[in-house]
Amino acid sequence: MKNLKIILIALVFLVIGLFVGKTFFAGKTGENIQTTETVEKHAEHWTCSMHPQIDMPEPGKCPICGMDLIPKKENQDEDLAPNRFKMSKNAVELANVQTFTVGENKLTDNKRELSLSGKIVENERNTRTQTAHFGGRIEKLYYRAEGDFVKKGNLIALIYSPELVTAENELIQALEVKESQPELYNSVRKKLLNWKLTEGQVREIEQTKKIITNFKIYANYSGIITKMYIEEGDHVKEGSKLFDIINLSTVWVEFDVFERDISYIKTGGNIKIKPNAYPNTVINAKIDFIDPLLDPQTRTIKIRATVRNKNYKLKPEMIITGEYKIDTDSKSKKAILVPKSAVMWTGKRSIVYVKPEKDKAEFELREVELGKDIGSMYEIVSGLSPGEEVVSNGTFTIDAAAQLQGKASMMNPTAEAGQSGIEMKCAAGKCGDGMKKEGKSTKIKEKKIMDKGSMDKSSMDKKTMDKETMNKDKTSKSKENSDMKCAAGKCGGGM
Numbered sequence: 001m002k003n004l005k006i007i008l009i010a011l012v013f014l015v016i017g018l019f020v021g022k023t024f025f026a027g028k029t030g031e032n033i034q035t036t037e038t039v040e041k042h043a044e045h046w047t048c049s050m051h052p053q054i055d056m057p058e059p060g061k062c063p064i065c066g067m068d069l070i071p072k073k074e075n076q077d078e079d080l081a082p083n084r085f086k087m088s089k090n091a092v093e094l095a096n097v098q099t100f101t102v103g104e105n106k107l108t109d110n111k112r113e114l115s116l117s118g119k120i121v122e123n124e125r126n127t128r129t130q131t132a133h134f135g136g137r138i139e140k141l142y143y144r145a146e147g148d149f150v151k152k153g154n155l156i157a158l159i160y161s162p163e164l165v166t167a168e169n170e171l172i173q174a175l176e177v178k179e180s181q182p183e184l185y186n187s188v189r190k191k192l193l194n195w196k197l198t199e200g201q202v203r204e205i206e207q208t209k210k211i212i213t214n215f216k217i218y219a220n221y222s223g224i225i226t227k228m229y230i231e232e233g234d235h236v237k238e239g240s241k242l243f244d245i246i247n248l249s250t251v252w253v254e255f256d257v258f259e260r261d262i263s264y265i266k267t268g269g270n271i272k273i274k275p276n277a278y279p280n281t282v283i284n285a286k287i288d289f290i291d292p293l294l295d296p297q298t299r300t301i302k303i304r305a306t307v308r309n310k311n312y313k314l315k316p317e318m319i320i321t322g323e324y325k326i327d328t329d330s331k332s333k334k335a336i337l338v339p340k341s342a343v344m345w346t347g348k349r350s351i352v353y354v355k356p357e358k359d360k361a362e363f364e365l366r367e368v369e370l371g372k373d374i375g376s377m378y379e380i381v382s383g384l385s386p387g388e389e390v391v392s393n394g395t396f397t398i399d400a401a402a403q404l405q406g407k408a409s410m411m412n413p414t415a416e417a418g419q420s421g422i423e424m425k426c427a428a429g430k431c432g433d434g435m436k437k438e439g440k441s442t443k444i445k446e447k448k449i450m451d452k453g454s455m456d457k458s459s460m461d462k463k464t465m466d467k468e469t470m471n472k473d474k475t476s477k478s479k480e481n482s483d484m485k486c487a488a489g490k491c492g493g494g495m
Contacts, residue, residue: 045057047070048062055406083366083407084363084364085405087361087398097391097393097398098391098394099390100392102337102386117255118319119254119319120252120318121253123306126247127244127246128220128221129241130245132236132239132240132242135235136159137160138230142156143225143243144228147224150224151219151222154219155216156218157216158216159214159217164215167191171192223247224246227243229243230243255271256298258299259299259300261373263372264324267289269286270284271305271323273307273322274321286305289303335371338378338390343370345370349413353365353391354366354384355389363401369383
């Protein structure tokens, strides 16, 4: 009896527990179902937890990984402009996004510098050629090597000239009739001077009345011998080249200027020159020549300045750098400049990303028109206004975020608001596996099948008709042949 009583009590408690549990959990389940239905009811966009760039108008499978889509959080994309989108503050910090305020340029006294590279070349105006003023044989050379320095008036060679020997005899004979025939004397004397004999040499002949066989040749210019044309024992004619001389007391500095920078260069402009061989030396000069022709291969022109070469420190072919001062006029003072790092371009299009509000991590794509290339800056002709903030660092990260959110970007200039990258591909007829385009694609597919069936049926009917026509023609032709044979008396048996 005691055991039966215990069993009955246990059964009573079990029934009560089941009833209470069913009531409690049934209520919770109803709440969950109601909540889920509410979320599904209000969810207008569905996305993938692994691929947040997916934005679909109805639930289904992710077209990339096949996972079930989940409702997109409300207020994730507020009412933003088509080209505007949001990023999380954490993402902005990780991308090290920096901005630049348009119009706040750090240009001292409205002057900029254009960096140039070039080299030192010979001043062609100081290049000379030493020649022989009369023909003869080189008996002795006092300068034989290229690179030797020659000073004007120095003895450079001894030459034997039969013509000079004859002219000396004429001068000695003219001295005897100097009083009676002064014109003859002056004519012979002038002939020797025209052959570049010095006044002292002519006077020596007159005083000694001796024939000089080896005449001395003196340098007409000062400079460095750059090329030798003769050796001892050579015979030369009047006007023959002996050697070339270059005077390096002044040299030219030449720079290459790119086509886009030509408009800044002016004759008389100041330029600072720094030779690589002497990094602590700065030479100030003025541009005195601008090449009128553009090199079609390098798209550059040559500019030149002439500088004094003190102690001959500057050697031709030395590499140099230059800084050219650009004086901006009143118009260029108002120019809008942005860092080059802020501009992204794809050939025809140039874009920047603007931050409309300083306190929000919102960005907007803006197409701009570029002007002049000024060092590390670009001039903006249109598309920006002074005071706006543009992204100067992290632009590629911002552009990637725009693409993932289906906004207009560098590679997708015509993206519509709220349209994901997958949807854009789908709209272009490039849907991947797992993506369904309702109505249109199915109808097109059905239409293609029907058209194909109709074409096949039509083709078969045509073939059948052609075959029947050929058989009829064959039968008719055979009958005509038989009739012709019978008419000619050639019918076979039974005909």
